Amino acid sequence: xxxxxxxxxxxxxxxxxxxxxxxxxxxxxxxxxxxxxxxxxxxxxxxxxxxxxxxxxxxxxxxxxxxxxxxxxxxxxxxxxxxxxxxxxxxxxxxxxxxxxxxxxxxxxxxxxxxxxxxxxxxxxxxxxxxxxxxxxxxxxxxxxxxxxxxxxxxxxxxxxxxxxxxxxxxxxxxxxxxxxxxxxxxxxxxxxxxxxxxxxxxxxxxxxxxxxxxxxxxxxxxxxxxxxxxxxxxxxxxx
Ligand SMILES: [Zn+2]
Ligand SMILES: [Zn+2]
Numbered sequence: 001x002x003x004x005x006x007x008x009x010x011x012x013x014x015x016x017x018x019x020x021x022x023x024x025x026x027x028x029x030x031x032x033x034x035x036x037x038x039x040x041x042x043x044x045x046x047x048x049x050x051x052x053x054x055x056x057x058x059x060x061x062x063x064x065x066x067x068x069x070x071x072x073x074x075x076x077x078x079x080x081x082x083x084x085x086x087x088x089x090x091x092x093x094x095x096x097x098x099x100x101x102x103x104x105x106x107x108x109x110x111x112x113x114x115x116x117x118x119x120x121x122x123x124x125x126x127x128x129x130x131x132x133x134x135x136x137x138x139x140x141x142x143x144x145x146x147x148x149x150x151x152x153x154x155x156x157x158x159x160x161x162x163x164x165x166x167x168x169x170x171x172x173x174x175x176x177x178x179x180x181x182x183x184x185x186x187x188x189x190x191x192x193x194x195x196x197x198x199x200x201x202x203x204x205x206x207x208x209x210x211x212x213x214x215x216x217x218x219x220x221x222x223x224x225x226x227x228x229x230x231x232x233x234x235x236x237x238x239x240x
Contacts, residue, residue: 019101020090029104039090040082042113042235050210051078051113053237073210074202074217075227078117079235080109083206087234091205095142103145106205106233110146111153114231121199122229124159125151128204128212129187131167146233147203156201162191163219176209183215189223196224207235 016025018032025032045054049067066072081087093099094106127143135141144160151158166186174182189195200220202213207230217228 019099019105029101029108031105038086039109040084040086041109042079042081049076050074051076051235053082073213074230076117077207077210077213077230077232077235078110078113079207079232080106080113081234083208083234083236091234095205096138098139100140100142100145103142104149107146107149110203110231110233111150114150117229119154119201121227122154122156122201123198124194125154125156125201125203126159126163126216128202128216129160129163129165131165131186133167143204146205150201150203150231154201159194162189162194163216164188164190176211179209179211180214183211185215187216187219189219192223195220198225199227200225200229202228202230204230204232205234207232209236 011028016028016030017023018025018035019029020035021032023032023034042051042053045057045059045062046052047054047064047067048061049063049072052064052066054062054064083091090102090106094102125147127141127147130138130141130143144158147158164187166188168182168186202216204212207213213228213230217225220228
């Protein structure tokens with residue numbers, strides 16, 4: 001526990017600043033008002049299943065056409081904001097340029113995105129695994145950084161070891177069909193005893209096509225998982 005005195009000395013030496021623009025703020029890790037409002041937070045009406053934000057208020061239990069037709073990637077998914085220029089400016093440095101300090105506001109926003117979900121039955125959190133080759137070069141898995149505060153708040157363990165990922169080339173420039181083909185078979189459950197009968201919350205930074213979640217769900221359900229949910233910082237929103 002840091003004493004009040006040490007804390008005030010630290011705050012004097014390192015005054016809290018917005019991690020994105022450096023403007024002074026009241027608490028370490030928090031965004032300034034300008035940066036906060038630059039994000040397109042998903043705070044209105046949304047699909048009760050995948051969290052897709054609706055332009056109009058559709059009520060609390062509406063589903064998007066994809067989920068209504070039974071093609072949802074997971075049992076439910078929530079994302080804090082839309083993947084656009086503002087969130088890209090946070091996610092790319094967080095993922096590729098070592099800006100791990102961003103994990104504070106990103107994970108807090110993800111916790112807020114989970115506010116209407118029933119979290120009581122969730123047994124374990126799995127950050128979407130990275131291939132070992134990527135962890136070696138990047139030194140960290142960004143999904144694991146985001147998962148830690150969420151797991152702490154929920155009082156649930158993080159499972160880093162039960163699912164492995166093979167290295168495949170980057171999916172950045174692929175369309176949805178190519179992503180689905182590229183991701184097929186990359187995950188394997190190496191400790192099925194940790195998965196069987198469990199309700200699992202997957203954590204990732206971005207959801208684009210949903211192919212990663214779909215494929216992870218397939219192997220987790222094959223291994224006996226009873227439900228698979230997901231939370232991301234941001235998600236792509238296409239018109240449906
Ligand atoms: Zn700022
Ligand atoms: Zn949906």
